[in-house]
Amino acid sequence: MIWFEFAILIGMILIGSQMKGIGLGVMGMVGLFIFLFVFKMKPTDPPLDVMLIIMAIVTTAATLQASGGLDYLVNLAEKIIRSNPSNITFIAPFTVYFLCLFAGTAHIVYSLLPIIAEVSAKKRIRPERPLSVSVIASHLALTGSPMSAATAALVVILGYSGALIDVMMICIPSCIIGLLIGCFSIFKKGLELNDDPFFIEKMKDPNFAKSMEFDTVGNNIPLKTGAKTSVLIFAFAIILIVIAGAFPSIVPSFEPGVKSLAVTANGSLSMVTIISVITLTASAAMMLITKTSTAEVTKASLFTSMASAVVSVFGVVWMSSTFMHTNNDIIQDALKGIVSTHPWTFAIAVFVMGVLMFSQAATTKTMMPLGIALGLPPTALIAIFPAVNSDFVLPGYPTLLAAINFDRTGSTKIGKLVVNHSFLAPGIVAIGIAIALGFLLGSIIL
Numbered sequence: 147m148i149w150f151e152f153a154i155l156i157g158m159i160l161i162g163s164q165m166k167g168i169g170l171g172v173m174g175m176v177g178l179f180i181f182l183f184v185f186k187m188k189p190t191d192p193p194l195d196v197m198l199i200i201m202a203i204v205t206t207a208a209t210l211q212a213s214g215g216l217d218y219l220v221n222l223a224e225k226i227i228r229s230n231p232s233n234i235t236f237i238a239p240f241t242v243y244f245l246c247l248f249a250g251t252a253h254i255v256y257s258l259l260p261i262i263a264e265v266s267a268k269k270r271i272r273p274e275r276p277l278s279v280s281v282i283a284s285h286l287a288l289t290g291s292p293m294s295a296a297t298a299a300l301v302v303i304l305g306y307s308g309a310l311i312d313v314m315m316i317c318i319p320s321c322i323i324g325l326l327i328g329c330f331s332i333f334k335k336g337l338e339l340n341d342d343p344f345f346i347e348k349m350k351d352p353n354f355a356k357s358m359e360f361d362t363v364g365n366n367i368p369l370k371t372g373a374k375t376s377v378l379i380f381a382f383a384i385i386l387i388v389i390a391g392a393f394p395s396i397v398p399s400f401e402p403g404v405k406s407l408a409v410t411a412n413g414s415l416s417m418v419t420i421i422s423v424i425t426l427t428a429s430a431a432m433m434l435i436t437k438t439s440t441a442e443v444t445k446a447s448l449f450t451s452m453a454s455a456v457v458s459v460f461g462v463v464w465m466s467s468t469f470m471h472t473n474n475d476i477i478q479d480a481l482k483g484i485v486s487t488h489p490w491t492f493a494i495a496v497f498v499m500g501v502l503m504f505s506q507a508a509t510t511k512t513m514m515p516l517g518i519a520l521g522l523p524p525t526a527l528i529a530i531f532p533a534v535n536s537d538f539v540l541p542g543y544p545t546l547l548a549a550i551n552f553d554r555t556g557s558t559k560i561g562k563l564v565v566n567h568s569f570l571a572p573g574i575v576a577i578g579i580a581i582a583l584g585f586l587l588g589s590i591i592l
Contacts (some may be wrong), residue, residue: 193577295506
């Protein structure tokens with residue numbers, strides 16, 4: 147019976163991922179409907195904690211976008227990328243990584259991809275190299291950023307004081323080194339642009355050849371007057387969250403009681419409460435000080451993407467957690483032996499689920515509780531955390547498609563076998579190295 151139920155679970159995820167947008171959410175609910183009314187499964191609690199965190203964090207990021215803060219950050223990043231075009235294969239990915247680490251969202255990379263494509267093409271560096279690893283960098287940044295929903299979800303699941311700091315101390319350096327190795331892995335990938343037959347053929351077009359000599363893209367949007375102020379407020383919010391995670395004794399506490407979304411069983415404020423209150427307070431401060439209207443915030447592209455993320459997490463995580471809880475004993479019996487002996491093998495299961503779910507937060511919320519049930523220590527779960535970034539394997543994620551579309555030379559592409567695309571090698575290398583280093587750092591630091 148479990149295999150039939152599992153087939154339904156995977157089927158709903160695959161159909162939902164093909165539908166894009168809120169498809170994962172609505173198909174997740176179809177799967178949950180079947181589980182409840184056909185298989186009579188008892189539903190688990192809906193993933194309200196992750197949904198609230200996504201709403202709070204993305205609203206704050208959207209406020210930063212509406213007040214001009216993201217444009218200011220992109221301008222800085224563009225200057226860094228253009229400053230040393232010869233080393234763009236290394237400079238671009240790390241610029242993207244630190245920008246997304248700060249903002250807590252990978253979607254900011256859309257503003258930088260055309261710049262990376264243009265600068266590399268004009269320098270006759272194969273754009274596939276910096277573009278592919280820059281997309282991977284935008285994903286890796288989410289596993290360690292205190293402003294990402296995935297990191298916040300893991301901290302809530304781990305549920306101990308100082309979890310946020312542990313995640314940052316292990317994941318950030320391991321992902322940075324993994325990203326560096328990922329850059330080296332594609333440093334000489336493919337033909338040089340001047341030797342690429344496809345590019346040579348395109349250069350026969352006078353208009354295309356001319357476009358390769360002059361700048362065609364650039365972020366020349368005038369900055370709003372409150373752009374820098376909004377960045378400072380956003381940065382202050384990040385600092386407060388990190389301090390609250392590092393020094394839980396300074397956070398208000400209450401009498402021990404029943405655990406809830408707002409307060410833990412020992413009476414301390416939950417990370418859901420801390421993150422939500424700080425980020426939305428920062429959002430209010432940005433709107434009031436920079437005179438950004440609420441209408442501008444709700445029209446921001448990041449804000450509109452929030453609905454899709456919330457619905458997707460709502461449906462697919464609720465369906466998955468119900469399946470996991472119902473079959474908990476069977477799953478634990480099947481995995482406990484090998485996982486207890488070789489904890490790293492759990493990373494394979496997380497990686498596979500990430501491929502299907504197209505969401506770091508949803509994968510984290512679905513798989514990490516299973517890791518705890520299997521007896522994996524927090525250090526192992528933190529080390530494995532970068533595996534949730536496997537949404538690049540099937541080339542349907544928007545950041546991948548955007549990179550392909552922005553590369554006018556045609557070097558960034560999807561292969562005939564679909565999975566043999568430009569992003570596969572740097573992604574697997576970077577994530578694999580990050581996980582291995584995560585285990586090493588965990589054994590040293592914690």
